[in-house]
Amino acid sequence: MRIVLPVLIAWALVPVDASARTVWRCLRDGTVSLSTAPEPGSQCSAQTLDDEAALLPNLWGSLGVFEGSLYRREQDGKRVYGTRELPGSVRLQAFTVTTPAHSAAHVGLGRIGKPRLDIYRHEFKVAARKTGIDEAWLRSIAHAESAYDASAVSDKGAVGVMQLMPSVIGDYGVDDPASAAQSILAGARHLKSLETRYGGDRILVAAAYNAGIGAVAQYSGVPPYAETREYVAKVSALYARYRKAMGQTARPLQLEPAR
Template sequence: MSVAAVEGAAAPGTGAQAAIARIAELQTLVARAHGVPPVAAASAPATSFSSALAGAGVGQAIANSAAAGAPVTQPLPGATGAGSGLGGTPSPFDGLILAAAQKHGLDPALLKGLIRAESNFDPTASSPAGAAGLVQLMPGTAASLGVTDRLDPAQSIDGGARYLRQQLDAFGGDVTKALAAYNAGPGAVQRYNGVPPYAETQAYVQKVQAYADEYRVAPVAAALPAPTTLPTTAIPTTGSGSIT
């Protein structure tokens, strides 16, 4: 439910003010639990439920996401871990994946899904055809991308990200065609004007996209503090408002 919907549901006057007061109480309790002095309330009262949420750092994250028309993709305050920009099971290479995705303007979940499909995160993987490394670059492709050691994780991931970016640019940002070109070559995609009728390539495209969906950032609720962090016996029961 959006912040606007919550505001519309709250009756003006007592109910809204009680809800805001409730938020202030919860913030004070959280601050005390972490040994942080509570921030003094401003002299002017809050004017809306959304402003109270924004003060807690949650409303702004939701508002920014809503304005962009997309789910929240940045970790909320308090989220930790090198792989906090990726959901799903962490890998030892999440930091390199995030850096390469940012450098080349890619969805990090898509890049991680590609690596899983290519090598299952084994930097020493090789194929009978001669591809090697995390992103399974062929020798000629690696040389054209400036990769001198295909088994080096940093070089491999950066090279694979650069090559995927090239395919996305060549096919107008079409992820399906770009993945097909990564697997079967851009010539085959151009020849068939889409995913070639190769069972391996068709399965590959579906597999990478399914993995990418798995690695998308978790919902907002997953990054919020657990309810057990609040002392249940110390919450006042006065006021007619409620927070659900």
């Protein structure tokens, strides 16, 4: 049997009050699941759903059609429902989730210009060292996203230096989205996860950072959104400039193995 997300939520989620429910969005190994309680071993963030809202939020954090199964498990003496198969889980039924068809992509708030290596020197070095992400690549994303403005907020709701969406903020435990250090480290961790997913193909990484993993999967590559194509071109140009400014060989984005 196949069901859609609203039915799944109405059946499985636990009421908080007469008009709201809470679902936990959990991240593990680069995959997202939903659960009525935090999953052991996953990074989870609580999401409150308003039953009276006209539209349900996109809990998956990206665009596309997702298929999976709903499971029931016992956890801490309580019955819990979730979309990830965990030890002791019982599969109940299959579901299909179709996220909103509109583009969640944005062109970024920074313009192509001269590389800036004078800002947040320590924060970028620490994030690059901790994650293994090329600092030139990390700075290219930050430049394209916000022009290094820690207070930047996009019309899509992305915030901070790395323009993190609310779902990503929750996934990587960001307490203060306006903190440059937290934003840069979380952005680097997110880029590392995307590089692992796409085998180091930074074209796809840039597209997914901009439009979401679901959109890249839906179109089997860079989505046909004008915003995303402009964004990928911008980041590609910036990456070549940052590599040159940092004494590395200047080159556009290309397929290369993840480190």
